[in-house]
Amino acid sequence: MLAxxxxxxxxxxxxxxxxxxxxxxxxxxxxAVDRILAAPVSSELDFPHWDNSxxxxxAVRYDDVATVQADRAVVLEVVEAIPAxxxxxxxxxxxxxxxxxxxxxxxxxxxxxVMQENTQRQGDRVTILIAPRQPGEFVRRRGGFYQAGQPLLxxxxxLGAAEIAVLAAVxxxxxxxxxxxxxxxxxxxxxxxxxxxxxxxxxxxxxxHYALATLVQQSGAEVLRLGIVPDDPTALQLxxxxxxxxxxxxxxxxxxxxxxxxxxxxxxxxxxATIQIRSxxxxxxxxxxxxxxxxxxxxxLPGNPVSALVTFLRFVQPALKRRSGLAxxxxxxxxxxxxxxxxxxxxxxESYLWGKVTFQAGELCFSPAxxxxxxxxxxxxxxxxxxxxxxxxxxxxxxxSDTSVLLMQGIV
Ligand code: AMP
Ligand code: MG
Numbered sequence: 449m450l451a452x453x454x455x456x457x458x459x460x461x462x463x464x465x466x467x468x469x470x471x472x473x474x475x476x477x478x479x480a481v482d483r484i485l486a487a488p489v490s491s492e493l494d495f496p497h498w499d500n501s502x503x504x505x506x507a508v509r510y511d512d513v514a515t516v517q518a519d520r521a522v523v524l525e526v527v528e529a530i531p532a533x534x535x536x537x538x539x540x541x542x543x544x545x546x547x548x549x550x551x552x553x554x555x556x557x558x559x560x561x562v563m564q565e566n567t568q569r570q571g572d573r574v575t576i577l578i579a580p581r582q583p584g585e586f587v588r589r590r591g592g593f594y595q596a597g598q599p600l601l602x603x604x605x606x607l608g609a610a611e612i613a614v615l616a617a618v619x620x621x622x623x624x625x626x627x628x629x630x631x632x633x634x635x636x637x638x639x640x641x642x643x644x645x646x647x648x649x650x651x652x653x654x655x656x657h658y659a660l661a662t663l664v665q666q667s668g669a670e671v672l673r674l675g676i677v678p679d680d681p682t683a684l685q686l687x688x689x690x691x692x693x694x695x696x697x698x699x700x701x702x703x704x705x706x707x708x709x710x711x712x713x714x715x716x717x718x719x720x721a722t723i724q725i726r727s728x729x730x731x732x733x734x735x736x737x738x739x740x741x742x743x744x745x746x747x748x749l750p751g752n753p754v755s756a757l758v759t760f761l762r763f764v765q766p767a768l769k770r771r772s773g774l775a776x777x778x779x780x781x782x783x784x785x786x787x788x789x790x791x792x793x794x795x796x797x798e799s800y801l802w803g804k805v806t807f808q809a810g811e812l813c814f815s816p817a818x819x820x821x822x823x824x825x826x827x828x829x830x831x832x833x834x835x836x837x838x839x840x841x842x843x844x845x846x847x848x849s850d851t852s853v854l855l856m857q858g859i860v
Pocket of ligand 2: 636703709
């Protein structure tokens with residue numbers, strides 16, 4: 449039984465990051481949402497593209513208005529109005545101002561904006577009532593936010609709303625992203641049927657397929673649904689071979705324990721895979737096979753529904769992040785929350801107790817699921833969003849203590 453950290457490091461070393469030279473594709477902007485950028489992006493444009501006004505008001509020459517005081521207003525001639533989106537036509541001469549609006553280009557000659565609240569307009573004249581605090585006030589300078597040619601977005605970031613907006617702003621309409629890894633999902637077991645099939649005595653529904661497909665999809669990978677395979681060595685070998693041929697990563701559930709019908713490890717060996725992990729000191733989830741073939745990864749997860757889900761989140765999800773090209777990829781999604789109950793374990797394995805993380809009076813709080821923590825009980829996992837971690841060697845975490853929680857999904 450490997451320590452969790454040893455298992456993590458074996459998996460980490462085995463996972464290839466994508467090769468940008470061959471695993472890159474270009475997708476339109478809105479198809480790039482949640483994808484991983486595969487090449488750095490910069491822009492030939494400065495941001496802002498030109499000096500512009502941060503206020504509705506008047507563009508002026510600072511020297512004309514620097515002397516304004518309560519009893520000494522300055523009157524300027526208004527020579528044009530510049531709305532956003534229109535290029536100024538005039539160059540300001542001494543004694544002149546231009547009416548200007550937020551986002552509009554500054555006219556030549558102007559260096560400062562006076563906000564309209566500090567002015568009084570009469571016909572083609574404007575009285576400046578309050579002096580700007582310094583030259584350049586309320587001017588957004590060309591290149592003040594970003595200078596052309598600087599690196600802007602790095603390869604390996606996940607593209608969310610802000611990054612998609614930046615890509616749009618720099619007119620990158622075909623976004624270079626990594627190809628999504630193909631992940632095959634296979635369920636093993638003579639007892640399994642699909643949700644559509646009538647249940648005969650002794651049979652159960654293959655729920656792992658749906659849990660794993662959801663998790664793989666949420667990890668940003670492409671799901672290949674390979675269905676149910678009976679506990680028959682020949683059928684299983686064919687199915688595993690097909691899965692390995694089609695996918696970058698294969699995830700099977702079941703058949704990795706020590707039962708008479710647990711064939712996965714043996715078949716992997718026959719297929720020439722290197723088995724790196726057979727069991728990990730984690731609860732739930734002890735039997736877990738991790739094997740490698742050239743450019744392929746194989747995760748044989750335990751069949752127990754809760755074990756399959758926990759081991760996916762703890763070991764497979766970080767691997768998929770790294771395989772997807774996420775530069776920060778690897779970290780499992782741990783947060784810290786205060787437990788509202790005592791948490792107990794036998795201390796022999798790293799243990800996970802499922803429950804709900806909520807905000808309570810501004811703090812993250814963990815409440816274990818009612819009804820205990822049986823790894824065969826899928827039902828009481830519904831409604832949970834986190835797994836509290838009890839480290840190996842620790843037998844209790846007292847109520848009110850900070851606890852590390854592996855997030856299964858968002859907190860709200
Ligand atoms: P195994 O790891 O194959 O020994 O299975 C352990 C337990 O998980 C057994 O009770 C199985 O019936 C159950 N199980 C295995 N595969 C699945 C699956 N795909 N969906 C739901 N339960 C499963
Ligand atoms: Mg089985």
